[in-house]
Amino acid sequence: MVIPTVAIPTDIGPQISAVGYPYFTRVGDTVRWTVNSGIHTTTSNTAVWDSRAMATGEVFTFTFDQAGSYPYICAIHPGMQASVTVEG
Numbered sequence: 105m106v107i108p109t110v111a112i113p114t115d116i117g118p119q120i121s122a123v124g125y126p127y128f129t130r131v132g133d134t135v136r137w138t139v140n141s142g143i144h145t146t147t148s149n150t151a152v153w154d155s156r157a158m159a160t161g162e163v164f165t166f167t168f169d170q171a172g173s174y175p176y177i178c179a180i181h182p183g184m185q186a187s188v189t190v191e192g
């Protein structure tokens with residue numbers, strides 16, 4: 105079974121999957137998600153951002169201007185969870 109993932113196309117990017125990965129970045133950085141397969145969203149649990157539905161190859165970016173921990177899900181597949189931790 106192939107688990108669809110949302111990830112930037114590098115090894116160090118954020119990934120959202122059934123397993124979930126933490127991702128660490130710094131204030132002022134722009135995080136970029138690219139859909140590798142299927143249709144997914146990257147949706148902040150606390151309404152900080154919402155990509156809405158994206159198809160394969162689509163890209164969403166968000167710039168973090170405050171430190172904190174930001175959990176997010178795929179709104180289409182709520183079992184897909186991950187988080188971004190922004191360090192000051």
Ligand SMILES: [Cu+2]
Nearest residue numbers: 144178180181
């Ligand atoms: Cu999904």
